[in-house]
Amino acid sequence: MIYALLFWEFFKIGLTAIGGGMVTIPFLLDLADKYDWYTKGELMDMIAISESTPGPIGVNMATYAGYNTAGIWGGIVATLGLVLPSLVVIILIAKYLFAKEEGGFLRQALFGIRPAVLALILFAGWELARLSLINWQSVLIAIVSFGLIRWLKWHPIVYICLAAVIGIVFEL
Amino acid sequence: MKMLWDLFFSFFKVGLFTFGGGAAMLPLLQAEFVERRKWVTDSELMDFYSIGQCTPGIIAINTATFVGYKKQGKIGAIAATLGIVTPSIIIILLVASILSKYMHNPYVIHAFAGIRIVVVALILDAVVRLWKQGVKGRFGWGMFALSLLLLVAAGLSPVMIVIVAGVAGYAFQLYLRRKRS
Structure with a gap:
């Protein structure tokens, strides 16, 4: 039952990926290790396309990964799995919030989770870098694009399109 | 029923016009829900957003769930969440199916x-x-x-x-x- 497994895996991601779309990357990388649903290289394509299409990145990546695994229904099931924990948790919190109370436990747990999540993303970045930074040209492009991203702060689409052109022109 | 449809449709719009999610979504949410529809106040939206950052799940979905819940309870939360997710599903499935044909080009x-x-x-x-x-x-x-x-x-x-x-x-x-x- 691939659909049940997809739903369960993305449900877990929805429950533990705290802090937004990019945070789901290490979890998706973990799935690439665990199952043969998609390769790490395909994951990088999914990240780029999810950043360049409308909609929240996390949702886009879940739909894409689900589609790669099990077609259209796979995409839908993975997305619903990702969304369900949010729905349940927020409805529970909303009840307290509107009664003027605050979710104290999560706020304190977050003190430890935030730095841990950064370590997760950094390590995922390292694993993916080992796949795509294979010669000095690609390392140079990575350094220059990182500098431009930090300096100009344009939307990711711009860099992704530029990189596609560079890839075609220099036959990377 | 009209309210549920409004919730679904207005979040569908936000999902369709946000590139990147998270912080990129905030100005759109402000324009649609604070200024145009007056469903939430600015400070409520900021509260939802910052809680959404520190609770499980994608920030965009968390914020949608909050606004939907405030307007129409649990069903409202579901309507808003489905609204924000639907454009992603349609567009990604479309892009992915087209792209998969050209992956060997x-x-x-x-x-x-x-x-x-x-x-x-x-x-x-x-x-x-x-x-x-x-x-x-x-x-x-x-x-x-x-x-x-x-x-x-x-x-x-x-x-x-x-x-x-x-x-x-x-x-x-x-x-x-x-x-x-």
């Missing part, structure tokens, strides 16, 4: 070879951006180093690391409070 292969390099830079940029609000003081650095160690040396899964870090963060805050009192 040499131009597409070269383009994605270039794109994969920039993806690494984008991930690194996300880490730098999140660092300021995420890593505070010696405890933050320690937690960061410990997570990296557990990941590399012990091969712990991301889910396990988040659980361990959450418990550690909670325990540290308890310890701080006890020391103060």
